[in-house]
Amino acid sequence: MRTGSEYKRRIEKFNPRLNAFVDLGEGDLGDGPSYGVKSNISVSGLPLTAGIEAYRDNIAPRDATVVERIKSSGGSVLGTLNMHEAALGATTDNLAYGRTHNPWRYGFTPGGSSGGSGAAVAAGLCDVALGSDTMGSIRIPAAYCGVQGHKPTTGVVPNDGVLALSHSLDHVGPLARDIYALWQSMHVLADWGKPGELIPSQLNQLRVGFWDGDSEIALTDPVSEAFERFIGLLASEAGLEPENVAPPEYAYGKSRRAGLLISEVEAFSVHKEQLKSNPEGFTSSFRSLLEWGVGRPPDDVSTAYRHIERVRAAADALFQEVDVVIAPTAPQQAFSFDDRAPANQADFTAWANFAALPATAVCTGIDAQTRLPHSVQVIGPHGADRLTLEVAAAIETLCGKPPMPPGFE
Numbered sequence: 270m271r272t273g274s275e276y277k278r279r280i281e282k283f284n285p286r287l288n289a290f291v292d293l294g295e296g297d298l299g300d301g302p303s304y305g306v307k308s309n310i311s312v313s314g315l316p317l318t319a320g321i322e323a324y325r326d327n328i329a330p331r332d333a334t335v336v337e338r339i340k341s342s343g344g345s346v347l348g349t350l351n352m353h354e355a356a357l358g359a360t361t362d363n364l365a366y367g368r369t370h371n372p373w374r375y376g377f378t379p380g381g382s383s384g385g386s387g388a389a390v391a392a393g394l395c396d397v398a399l400g401s402d403t404m405g406s407i408r409i410p411a412a413y414c415g416v417q418g419h420k421p422t423t424g425v426v427p428n429d430g431v432l433a434l435s436h437s438l439d440h441v442g443p444l445a446r447d448i449y450a451l452w453q454s455m456h457v458l459a460d461w462g463k464p465g466e467l468i469p470s471q472l473n474q475l476r477v478g479f480w481d482g483d484s485e486i487a488l489t490d491p492v493s494e495a496f497e498r499f500i501g502l503l504a505s506e507a508g509l510e511p512e513n514v515a516p517p518e519y520a521y522g523k524s525r526r527a528g529l530l531i532s533e534v535e536a537f538s539v540h541k542e543q544l545k546s547n548p549e550g551f552t553s554s555f556r557s558l559l560e561w562g563v564g565r566p567p568d569d570v571s572t573a574y575r576h577i578e579r580v581r582a583a584a585d586a587l588f589q590e591v592d593v594v595i596a597p598t599a600p601q602q603a604f605s606f607d608d609r610a611p612a613n614q615a616d617f618t619a620w621a622n623f624a625a626l627p628a629t630a631v632c633t634g635i636d637a638q639t640r641l642p643h644s645v646q647v648i649g650p651h652g653a654d655r656l657t658l659e660v661a662a663a664i665e666t667l668c669g670k671p672p673m674p675p676g677f678e
Contacts, residue, residue, distance in 0.1 A: 273298025323550025333430025533562025
């Protein structure tokens with residue numbers, strides 16, 4: 270583990286290229302882990318912007334509970350990290366700070382909305398980064414940047430002090446270069462006490478369901494081929510027999526649209542005063558999304574909430590049959606900022622948000638052809654955060670810890 274001073278030197282060297290950190294703290298750095306914090310999470314004395322130009326002068330008056338826990342445990346906060354505007358998107362480009370580049374390829378997105386968090390961890394600019402995850406915004410950057418990320422069970426980590434996108438679906442969680450760092454940080458963030466030993470799961474003693482999208486999610490060829498190889502690895506090395514599953518009541522495009530509508534309606538309630546007083550402080554695309562959402566008939570909004578409730582209620586039935594579900598984290602790898610963001614980016618990740626489940630994204634290697642990371646996620650039953658981390662640790666043991674992107678060693 271590097272010291273805080275060493276991380277500051279790395280930030281000075283590499284951040285001008287990446288634009289991962291956007292505001293740096295000036296306090297003393299402790300001997301514990303060094304954190305970066307997504308810019309929608311309050312760090313006392315630093316701008317709380319959520320990547321929105323209208324909030325550039327909004328200084329956090331106090332620390333969020335998760336930041337208080339980091340500091341009281343001996344950790345330190347290096348600064349705040351870039352993100353997609355208001356957390357409503359998965360590329361990390363905004364009016365306030367511009368775009369963050371993927372350490373694996375300049376000009377490619379690090380994912381979002383916690384793209385600065387994924388890029389900072391991948392480039393070795395901090396030990397752990399905090400992100401928020403509404404429909405996949407911790408796990409997608411973890412996948413695109415080749416690091417590990419954990420979305421906790423709903424309610425396990427407090428959300429107070431967060432400039433929210435959706436109070437119904439938001440989750441605060443960590444990204445790190447290895448699963449043990451996630452394990453340690455979750456003991457701090459969730460107030461689990463002193464972390465014990467992380468013992469990787471014996472995969473052949475678990476009922477594992479594999480979810481490949483059932484032809485409803487269009488995987489790119491590199492992701493499809495990598496997931497097939499990964500299933501083969503678990504079969505040969507861990508003795509797992511492939512068993513295909515699919516989340517009950519989860520309807521891909523329909524579910525995605527329900528989650529987006531809820532996010533748009535709830536985000537409007539958070540930002541409506543700023544939208545009135547400073548509309549130019551938001552991009553036209555963000556304003557249009559929120560205006561479309563609040564303009565929907567009340568019955569449409571109620572239907573969206575009921576759909577999410579059905580998805581959540583139905584999840585328990587699947588976990589009567591399997592202990593965990595393993596799926597690709599995203600249907601595609603990182604892509605160029607010149608390309609249109611795929612509509613299905615969050616189709617594998619959103620289920621865990623809707624169903625209030627824990628999910629851990631783990632890097633499975635670097636593609637020999639694209640030279641970009643691959644990732645799977647481990648999804649467990651409600652409250653089984655330790656289990657998904659233990660399974661992810663077993664996968665990390667098989668696949669190896671994520672490598673450092675070239676040029677950032």
